Amino acid sequence: MTDALEPEFPRSTDTAPILQLRGVNKSFGVVHVLHDVDFAVYPGQVTALVGDNGAGKSTLVKVIAGIYGRDSGEYLFEGRPTHVSGPRDVAALGVEVVYQDLALCDNLDIVQNMFLGRETRKGIVLDDMAMEERARETLASLSVRTVKSVRQSVASLSGGQRQTVAIAKAVLWNSKIVLLDEPTAALGVAQTRQVLDLVRRLADRGLGVVLISHNMNDVFEVADRITALYLGRVAADVATESVTHNQVVELITAGRSGDLGIRDVAAASI
Template sequence: AAGKSVLTKCIAGIYQPDHAQFLWEGHPAHIRSARDASRLGIETVYQDLALADNLDIVQNMFLGRERTSRGLLDEDSMERAAGETLASLRVTTVKSIRQPVASLSGGQRQSVAVAKAVMWNSKLVIMDEPTAALGVVQTKMVLDLIRRLRDRGLAVMVISHNLNDVFEVADRIAVMYLGRLVVQGDAATFDRQSVVEYMTTGAAGRPGGPRAKES
């Protein structure tokens, strides 16, 4: 295993690293829980999406962070915020924000999970294998969503084995091999073959950096 998902869960506060230091906005950060990560503006969309099929879109987006007014759930406020967030991301394929998540397609579920992540003033959204098991149309929907997050000024960290998706949206590429970071750099300095070699052997091209993409 390369260790990508473990690293993701450490950044998200799910796992505690044995030895590590996180720097966030140039300063050491102590992330001991998912709540700590959220306070910093770090939200994670996991591969299994962590959505409750029996709940509707609004309930999923506010699960564990429900808004209340005078001791009662503030349904109007939550509906309004959920709708505005989905609209701002141009998620227009869902029929109703009150439909059960179980009725959504894979791409729609991914869109809801991303909207849930960006609703809390996030600065970094981590997406673990966001297009796994999706069809061509649904994959395009998710990649377009990633671009919209970037255009909003959010940092997006995509964990993926799908190099087509990586080269479609990445500004920078980092490759891990056996739990170690072996190379990182601007996406334009890599080609697919060099990335595959780094992923499978930990080395590629000339020593000291990524192999330049052929013109």
Template sequence: MVTGEPVLALRGVSKRFGAVQALTDIELEVHPGEVVALVGDNGAGKSTLVKSIAGVHQPDEGTIEWEGRPVSIHRPQDAQHLGVATVYQDLALCDNLDVVGNLFLGRELKHFGLVLDEVGMEQRSRDLLDTLSIRIPSVRIPIASLSGGQRQVVAIARALIGSPKVVILDEPTAALGVEQTAQVLDLVERLRDRGLGVILISHNMADVMAVADTVAVLRLGRNNGVFDKRQTNQEEIISAITGATDNAVTRRRARGSEGAQ
């Protein structure tokens, strides 16, 4: 597990919507250069937790700390200004724009505040994609003509335009094929190598075990275990997700061990 001061920490965070208690006393730490996988069944509270960090929801109780000091995140712009970038599952890319247009959407570079600096944006786009080893035919290709994996890595690259310190990825490999998934997971590892903290939300245990350093399990809106990836296995994590010491996975494993005797 990564040691030292976390860049982002949640201390006793709770959130309710009317009579529904969505999160209860959540603790979470993300360190620079660490991939934290956030896992749990549907309804476990993952989306609410991410939106609380991203400024969409405000916690009712508890504290969010940034680089060791308490902060208030009232809106998405507050999170962005701190250095939190979120890539949601829908990607929010504009099919009618090219890669450059998408990377700088809302953050366009201009000459004297008036004319778009197309050359500067194109060069910065190439530099960013090269730095991340992202391979696409051209930065002027329309987003609509890219594959699912290419669209995903462009969306992640766009999140890095503001030089964040923490990147949240919401199911980045959902609906991708094997080769495209590998492309995205390679990029997650490069983000870690650059010293960013990454929160990876995923239902795919193979992806989680491939790139995560730490696995944080949510169950019914509560912490249900934080695991060092090097000292755990899929069965232990699945048991924490389901809340069952006895489930199909453990029963299958028990049958296997009995057969070996």
């Protein structure tokens, strides 16, 4: 087992993690993808999950989301060990994932997309008025002003507006944690600004936010903490203010930066 430095989780006595993974391992056949991974998400904080391609970010997110099971390790939610057998169990806990493809239907409007598969009914018919009102309230609570009407077709929205709708859909169900997979990928400057402001507002509302991103500028702008993965191992889990841009890049590409990171990088590469 590779000797890595102890993850530097916050020591505040009044802030406990909503979600915590301890010693998680995951393999696919003979390929060991996650090695004793510790990961935590705190209320009111944005945790950036960074790493090179193949570092294990996607696998870790899918373990959190219940898509993949764990070979070993603990899954704790609000301090209690939790059995997760699939995405429905995770959604019931209050964990929502916004994937890079957004999973929106272009032929439906905003309201229909936000309630897709979870429609509100009045008797045997859909309660369109109630769903429309909840959609408006959710967008307003997130200070979203770029959408003119909740009855707009998603096909007519810009990339930034689509991302906004996908995030609003995730928080509509009283979520406690939202995981965002590359939310600013392929967006222009103005649209990126809108999405990053929304990410920060989610944390300010008390949600735990996980930001998966390759964009270090985005990470340093909105993240409170950074967890860097290197070849399936946690190279560091640190407060954003305690590291530099160059240190994070070194952790991502080499697993170590000065005194920070995996002690035996050569062994970790085997």
